[in-house]
Amino acid sequence: MTTAIKFCDFQVGDSLPDLVRGPITRGTLALFAGASNDHMLLHIDSDFAKSAGLPDVFGHGMLSMAYLAQMLTGCAPQQRLRSWNVRFVAMTPLHATVTCFGTVTELVDLDGKRCARLRIGARTDQGVQTLDGEAVIGLDDSDQEKL
Numbered sequence: 001m002t003t004a005i006k007f008c009d010f011q012v013g014d015s016l017p018d019l020v021r022g023p024i025t026r027g028t029l030a031l032f033a034g035a036s037n038d039h040m041l042l043h044i045d046s047d048f049a050k051s052a053g054l055p056d057v058f059g060h061g062m063l064s065m066a067y068l069a070q071m072l073t074g075c076a077p078q079q080r081l082r083s084w085n086v087r088f089v090a091m092t093p094l095h096a097t098v099t100c101f102g103t104v105t106e107l108v109d110l111d112g113k114r115c116a117r118l119r120i121g122a123r124t125d126q127g128v129q130t131l132d133g134e135a136v137i138g139l140d141d142s143d144q145e146k147l
Contacts, residue, residue, distance in 0.1 A: 010116040010139065014104045019071035022097035022125075024059045029094075032063045059092030064100075064122045064131050071100040072120070076137045082115060086133030096124040102135065114139045 022028075026044075033039050038060055041048040049057045065086055072081060092098060099122065106117040115136050122131040 010104045010107070010137070012104050012107060016071060016075045016102035016104075016118070019067060019074065019100040020097060021067045021070075021100075023095045024063070024092060024098065026057070026094070028063070029057060029059065032060055032066075036060065036062060038062065056094050058094060059096065059098075061088040061092075061131070064092055064098055067098055068100045068120060068122055068131060068133075071102060072118075072135055072137070075102070080138045082110070082136040082138050084120065084133060084135035086120070086131045088130070089132050090128050090130045092122075092124060092130050093126075096126065098122050098124060098130070100131075107139075108136075110136065 029043050033044050040060075042052060042054065043057050043060050046056050049055075068086065069084075072084065100120070101123070102118045102120040104116050105119050108115050108117055115138050118135045118137065120131075120133050120135050121129055123129045
């Protein structure tokens with residue numbers, strides 16, 4: 001069992017708690033297509049995907065990014081998220097389970113504010129990394145925006 005760490009106590013080398021979602025079903029893809037208005041046929045039409053040389057439909061990259069955002073905001077309040085970027089490095093196949101992960105790589109001072117830089121990503125249950133990126137989370141109470 002992993003002990004939860006508080007975002008204000010991040011240390012270099014700390015791992016964020018993994019977030020696991022899935023398996024990715026046709027229903028998941030249909031619901032995400034409707035919610036995101038991303039109706040690209042490669043994600044929702046098996047015949048179309050197969051005609052393009054793929055074995056079947058595959059998950060939207062932005063669906064995995066949404067899961068990654070859930071992981072980040074589950075560890076730190078949303079207003080502490082200073083930046084994040086991600087590269088799509090592989091497709092998420094139908095029926096895959098997605099695990100989002102993050103590790104603190106550096107504690108830095110940005111514009112006079114204490115921050116943690118994280119390596120973040122997502123991988124399938126087959127061990128294929130689908131997202132690779134970085135996030136920066138503000139750690140100082142003075143960095144908290146007034147709502």
